Amino acid sequence: MESLDRRKFLSGAVLGTAAVTGVVGASTLGSFAPEAAAAQRKHSVAAGEIDPNFVEGRVISAQKGMLLVTSMDKSMHRIQLTGATSVWKLRPTTADQAKVGDGLYARGVRMADGTLAADAVWLNIVNLTVHITSIGKDVMHLDHHGDRIVGHVVAGTTAAVYNSTPAVSDLSLLQVGKHAQVIGAWRPDTNEVDLATVYAAA
Amino acid sequence: MIESFASVQQVLLGGVLLWAAVVKLRKPQAAGRTALKRLVGEKYAVAAYRAVACAELVLGALLVAPPAVAVEAYLGAALGVGMLGYLGYAKLKAPESSCGCLGDKETPVRARGFLRAGVMAAAGVLAAFATAWWPVAIVDRPLATIGLLVAEAALIVALSPELDHRWLLPLRRWRVRLSHPLASRMDVIPLESSVQQLRKSDAFLSVFGQLRSDLLDSWEEGEWRIMTYAARTDAGPATAVFAVPLLDYRPDDVRVALVPEAEEALTRT
Numbered sequence: 001m002e003s004l005d006r007r008k009f010l011s012g013a014v015l016g017t018a019a020v021t022g023v024v025g026a027s028t029l030g031s032f033a034p035e036a037a038a039a040q041r042k043h044s045v046a047a048g049e050i051d052p053n054f055v056e057g058r059v060i061s062a063q064k065g066m067l068l069v070t071s072m073d074k075s076m077h078r079i080q081l082t083g084a085t086s087v088w089k090l091r092p093t094t095a096d097q098a099k100v101g102d103g104l105y106a107r108g109v110r111m112a113d114g115t116l117a118a119d120a121v122w123l124n125i126v127n128l129t130v131h132i133t134s135i136g137k138d139v140m141h142l143d144h145h146g147d148r149i150v151g152h153v154v155a156g157t158t159a160a161v162y163n164s165t166p167a168v169s170d171l172s173l174l175q176v177g178k179h180a181q182v183i184g185a186w187r188p189d190t191n192e193v194d195l196a197t198v199y200a201a202a
Numbered sequence: 203m204i205e206s207f208a209s210v211q212q213v214l215l216g217g218v219l220l221w222a223a224v225v226k227l228r229k230p231q232a233a234g235r236t237a238l239k240r241l242v243g244e245k246y247a248v249a250a251y252r253a254v255a256c257a258e259l260v261l262g263a264l265l266v267a268p269p270a271v272a273v274e275a276y277l278g279a280a281l282g283v284g285m286l287g288y289l290g291y292a293k294l295k296a297p298e299s300s301c302g303c304l305g306d307k308e309t310p311v312r313a314r315g316f317l318r319a320g321v322m323a324a325a326g327v328l329a330a331f332a333t334a335w336w337p338v339a340i341v342d343r344p345l346a347t348i349g350l351l352v353a354e355a356a357l358i359v360a361l362s363p364e365l366d367h368r369w370l371l372p373l374r375r376w377r378v379r380l381s382h383p384l385a386s387r388m389d390v391i392p393l394e395s396s397v398q399q400l401r402k403s404d405a406f407l408s409v410f411g412q413l414r415s416d417l418l419d420s421w422e423e424g425e426w427r428i429m430t431y432a433a434r435t436d437a438g439p440a441t442a443v444f445a446v447p448l449l450d451y452r453p454d455d456v457r458v459a460l461v462p463e464a465e466e467a468l469t470r471t
Contacts (some may be wrong), residue, residue, distance in 0.1 A: 009461075010428065010441065010443045010459075010461060014428060014445045014458065015426065052366035071216055084418070084432035085415060086418045088417075092393075092419060119432065135378050135383050135384060146308060157393075159393070161394070161398075167392045168393050170385075171382075172382040172384055197387065
């Protein structure tokens with residue numbers, strides 16, 4: 001119920017249908033120029049250095065918004081998720097969807113005790129260049145440099161981007177034998193991927 | 203009967219070997235992708251590949267040309283067994299490499315490659331029982347022998363991943379053209395399209411520097427899709443709320459509001 005109220009409140013704030021004090025409207029935000037936006041982002045990590053505010057790894061324990069993760073280099077990290085942390089797992093979802101065994105990328109701010117206070121977490125996300133070897137009902141078989149991958153089409157979620165035009169839910173222009181790039185959520189320890197977005201030529 | 207079948211194995215075996223030899227000799231650079239690179243070293247891979255091709259060429263020619271001698275067939279079978287060994291080596295030591303058997307297509311060693319080598323070895327053994335040169339056997343029993351040859355050739359082709367693009371992919375393409383399995387889906391506006399539109403909008407760019415998270419939540423509100431991000435302003439943590447036109451592509455109409463966290467807390471009590 002609380003989340004419904006929150007959604008209603010936030011909708012009102014942005015659409016101006018509710019009188020909300022303290023909300024900064026678009027007109028008072030200052031310059032809309034892209035340069036202004038770019039200027040606000042600073043890169044504090046030099047090339048070749050490890051970014052302390054980024055973690056990659058597999059979840060080995062998950063409880064109460066705290067994830068324990070081992071990275072490829074065997075280092076361990078604690079990652080704190082809060083209500084302000086975006087969690088992606090095929091689609092934007094909630095922190096409780098982080099499960100043991102999931103692959104993870106996390107970006108955030110390193111705290112004094114070494115915990116990463118995560119701003120954004122992507123679970124099992126993969127980005128693959130493939131070619132489509134066959135198409136079936138709710139499934140696409142993909143070849144990723146000789147590795148066979150089963151891509152599951154998820155109704156209502158899987159989108160296609162043809163020739164860099166806006167994403168659509170119509171997948172009927174995908175063709176067998178053609179190259180594609182897919183963003184999806186890996187099913188841990190399988191060769192199966194739930195498809196989020198398929199980029200292809202049509 | 204069995205002698206006729208045995209006799210035509212020579213042309214099958216010989217034909218496949220000649221084909222393999224020609225493909226190898228035409229594109230010897232394919233050796234770089236095969237397990238030969240691992241077996242004999244990168245320096246000698248192309249030379250070894252050519253040597254295999256020459257052996258195949260000679261043996262293939264001997265098998266196809268008269269007379270039919272059992273030793274040719276045994277050599278063919280031995281080549282098949284050798285191929286099995288090579289494939290086993292490739293699978294164990296260089297699983298990422300191609301077979302390189304029948305073309306330069308990138309085709310990792312899998313069950314089909316083993317089956318094909320097995321069929322070749324078996325054909326070699328059967329060919330050893332040949333009693334006549336193969337054209338004689340065909341004239342003797344045209345229907346049975348040609349039928350067998352066609353079936354065996356089809357089997358070899360089916361077991362050759364190098365040839366999939368010639369028949370399997372077109373077949374699948376044709377099937378998908380007849381009725382696309384993914385065609386009859388419900389028509390929804392994917393979230394990705396709203397994200398794309400949002401990222402193109404001035405409203406998004408104006409607060410981009412203050413955004414901390416990726417997309418937190420999204421829902422539909424009439425003709426709008428509302429999307430939220432965690433943000434940090436000078437006044438403290440906030441939620442950036444965007445309203446993106448749901449049905450049209452109008453990035454200029456995207457609206458944004460920054461809602462301070464304190465303000466939200468008030469609404470919860």
